[in-house]
Amino acid sequence: MAQSRQLVEDAFAASLQTDDLTDKQRAVLTACLTLFSQKGFDATSTKDIAQLAHVSEGTVYKKYRSKQGLLDALLAPLATVVVPRLAKEFMGEVVRNDSADFRAFLDFIVRDRMAFAISNRQLIRIMIGRVLNDSQTLTVVLGQFSDAITETIEPILKRYQQAGQLVDWPATTIMRTIASTVIGTTMPYILLGTADLDIDSATVKVVDFLAKGLSPEEERRRR
């Protein structure tokens, strides 16, 4: 399964290899990722970072001249490289899992994203925490997603719409609705930090709900 490999940490570690950084600088950034997601930005001291990275405090400041600079160095590639890369991978999977049935499409997308959210919940927490203070990051990420959607997913949705399996809403609206439902279902588990979400049964319920909610409006007869 693809989602088991879709840990943002791994993708991030991979993206670090390509940058021309020394081992110690990499260790610093990795320590930042670990500590920021575990304790949050404010509660992490530069001393903590230095200790976990087995590095002196001076080294922490050698490349990025402030603690904020470290966070930026983390979030920038996260937003501009890691997230788009994961998104692209995901879109690829969607296309490969191409199905004539909208329900099957929903099942795949819901199951995959739920698993993704649960395995990356720590990172999602620091992203949320960051967005509360600085909303620009979210704007950038959301923008990239909407680009990716119109590019890859819109044609797929259009087919379901023409087959009469899907409401005639804009692609972004449909995807936002799906995302809302998935996020709403997973959010409590992410915020509470517990992991006892049964993905299989949750997926069935959510898919059932979405399939009906996003079906074309044939209910006019009811009025």
Added chain:
Amino acid sequence: MAQSRQLVEDAFAASLQTDDLTDKQRAVLTACLTLFSQKGFDATSTKDIAQLAHVSEGTVYKKYRSKQGLLDALLAPLATVVVPRLAKEFMGEVVRNDSADFRAFLDFIVRDRMAFAISNRQLIRIMIGRVLNDSQTLTVVLGQFSDAITETIEPILKRYQQAGQLVDWPATTIMRTIASTVIGTTMPYILLGTADLDIDSATVKVVDFLAKGLSPEEERRRR
């Protein structure tokens, strides 16, 4: 309209009057609410609090002996008095707006909660921020909500279910689904801090989606 008066700040201010506090102590707590929601708990210094409350730093510590104590003094009544009170008010409105049509029920509940979320978005932000560090608060609040739901809303939903307008899911599941969708729709506006959500048109879309998604399963024929 009820929701215009449903500002948590107002409800909180009212709850302060009943407590036997001096004017200065009230000023301290009010300043805390303002600053914590504006800048967040960590970024607010006790000096900031003292200045905004026009009080010495000693006074800040006279009653509540730590900064954490101040937050607790804020969140405890928020969780145990203000939220339940608002919830009860809301449930009352729901019962008063009692309608035979599930769609009308949805319209009221969605519109009301969206307006509520938007007008209290600052406070929601600090709640989210707090929950990221300390999930206990959320557990308490969610527990109280689920109590209120089973008490007040379950019988209403049961009627819609018997009338064949609503799926045969547990009341909490249905309410969670509604909440997820509303939260998912409003979340970007809360996190981004912008207010340009057109509640009327958003309500129409959400209600349409929910009404279909929560309709009884008559789609078996499709398979």
Added chain:
DNA sequence: ACACTAAGTGAGTACTCACTCACCTAGTGA
């Protein structure tokens, strides 16, 4: 062998923070 450079070091600096305490003031009861 020598100079040059870049990475790394860690004790030190300046500062902020949460919190304290000796003192003040006004009200109350005898």
Added chain:
DNA sequence: TCACTAGGTGAGTGAGTACTCACTTAGTGT
């Protein structure tokens, strides 16, 4: 009038913070 109390004061304290800089070390080209 005096003692007592409770609320309020603000300069002060120590712990901890982000950040710096004179210095060491290792590698490289000549």
